[in-house]
Amino acid sequence: MKKKRIILGVLLVALVGGAWFGYGEYSRKVKDLVNVDAQVTIQSNELITAFEKNETTANAEFLDKIIAVKGNVKEIEKNDRGHYTVVLGDAGSMSSVRCSMDSVHVKDLAGLKEGNAVMIKGACTGFNSDELLGSDVILNRCVRENEK
Secondary structure, three states, X not given: OHHHHHHHHHHHHHHXXXXXXXXXXXXXXXXXXXHOOOOEEEEHHHHHHHHHHOHHHHHHHHOOOEEEEEEXXXXXXEOOOOOEEEEEOOOXXXXXXXXXXXXXXXXXXXXXXXXXXXXXXXXXXXXXXOOOXXXXXEEXXXXXXXXX
């Protein structure tokens, strides 16, 4: 009988602990990158070249890191949901850095036009390689960064 109580007590503690952890993960907020320092600062063309030369090495260096990318705006896209993507890179190149902007900070894009030099900070989430259409480095949760 005493053994059953101990087992029941351990199971109850595990259940409560698991529920606490699950609720914490469910209600967790995404970190706002405005207050996060970039781990790497790089020019857009250098970032693209690094991935095109050796994707494996570039993944090890940049993937899942917060990167500040300096470059010229090729295009500003707005989808049907109102989300913005700022495309950085050289006008003559098909390859680019695609920066999906954090919806909370869209107002920071005011006055930004194609051809403007800008620094954008975001989480590097991958690389799409396409020889015909150009390759893209993907940054998410991006914010406009003030140059220091």
